Amino acid sequence: MKQHIGVLMLMVTAVVWGSGFVVTDIGLDYLNAYQLMAGRFILAAILLIILFGYKFKKITKRVIWKGAILGAILYTGFVLQTVGLEYTTPSKNAFLTAVNVLVVPLIAYAVYKRKVDRFEVIGAVTALIGIALLSLQSSFTMNIGDILTLLCAVAFAFDIFYTNKFVQNEDAILLTIIQFISAAVISALFVLVRGDIPTSIESIGTGGLFSIVYLAVFSTIVAYLFQNIAFKYTSATQGAIILSMESFFGMVFSVVFLHEVLTGRMVIGAALILAAIIFSEVKPTFGKRQPKLLKPD
Template identity: 55%
Template sequence: MKRYIGEIMLLTTAIIWGSGFAFSAISLDYFTPYQILAVRFTVGVLILSVIFFPRVKRLKKPTIKRGFILGFLLYSAFLLQTVGLQYTTPSKNAFITAINVVIVPFIAFFLDKRKVDKFELAGAFLAIIGIAFLSLELSIAEINMGDLLTFGCAVGFAYQIYYTSKYVKDEDPILLTVVQMGAAALFAWMFVMVKGEIHFALEWKGILSILYLGSFSTALAYCFQTMAQKYTGETKTAIILSTEALWGMIFSIIILNEVLTGRMIIGAALILTAIILAETKPDFLRGKSVEDVRQIK
């Protein structure tokens, strides 16, 4: 039961992140990408600290150390994604970022000597193909600096997912999330200062959009992700979170009036197939007959 609760929380996280694409687009009309990151992580850590203040008072050094590692990985991934976007197209940026879904199982294999589940790996590759249909508009044959930076972002997100699964086994997921958000906010503000982007626009539309990103896409979503990974493996986590692209498409159609295309439908179908494959591990693909399955049951 806990496994299913974890998977529902991860799916909820992906839905929230998907809705965040539309609000990020609105926020970019009023703030720079670096300002958005700084504010969203700050809002996130403030909300979580207030809600879970009694727990925060019990913070210990190991949790702080692990949370800072996650916060560094998280902000580094966002930073590389943001800088990479300046040199490549949004479609390639989104697609290459999503490659983290196939990097995660290999990190677990090389660092923990953990066997790669063939169904989850197949699901991961299917998810990547589906995301390509959803987001990729140009050929990736020509690789530029932006693509390389974005690939670094994908590696960063993959390691963040891997280490979250590793740390959350021995830590309070709420405290781990609080420290992670606090560390990411610290790194984000340091970068804002270096860039000299200390002047913020005070327009209600921009403020409300960035508050949504901070409260839902950051505080709630990352809290759900960390809690869920206590019960869900990192590869399946990455596959479920990859549906962010699918939900981003849905919310872009609803909020930004984007036109639904046949390519989007194919991409959505592939992503859903990837989740079903990783979740159910169909018996007919294991080489068992229907009669064998009945006898086993």
């Protein structure tokens, strides 16, 4: 039952993150990537402290260093993705970010010698092909935006992997609070060093404010709380495959709000992603053994 709840929470996260592509695109019309990230993480950290500040009674040095690591990884991934989006197309950005689906089991193998489940590999490859059909619109040529987005995919893969590992024996909400405080501090330092502090609310604009609030409340607080709690009950690779659905939902929001034309290739890509998720979910019924969660440290 708990595993099903975890899957549902990850699906909600994928929906929210899918909408985040549209909102981020709006925000970049008013703010640069560093300002947008700083506003997002600072507001998210403040709201989390207000809502769950009582959990600081349980704080330990172990939670602090784990949360700090996750915050640094998280900020790195989002900045690389957002800056990359300024130099490449949204379709390439979404596809290259989705490479994290394949990177997660490779990290598990390289760092902890965890055997790569053949169903995880098949599901990940299938999801990646689906994302390619769903998102890749133009010719696949590399530029600085593509390279930054590939690096972002690696960062997100590490975030998924270590979040799954750390939450096994820590309070997921407290870990999330420290994660976002860490990301907020790093993002604020970057804005200060760059001299990008907005001079007034008017300079941010209504669209910029909307983007910051939406990304902070929904794409950050709600989505990451759900993800971090859900990872107590799902494997890192299974979680990565489910979260790859953000590309599908990104397509849906683009069609609804940006009036993007839905093509046959996009439909096939979405179907492949769904097939990958189903394949990942039913594997215990015909696999030799159910994959185990990562062992807590």
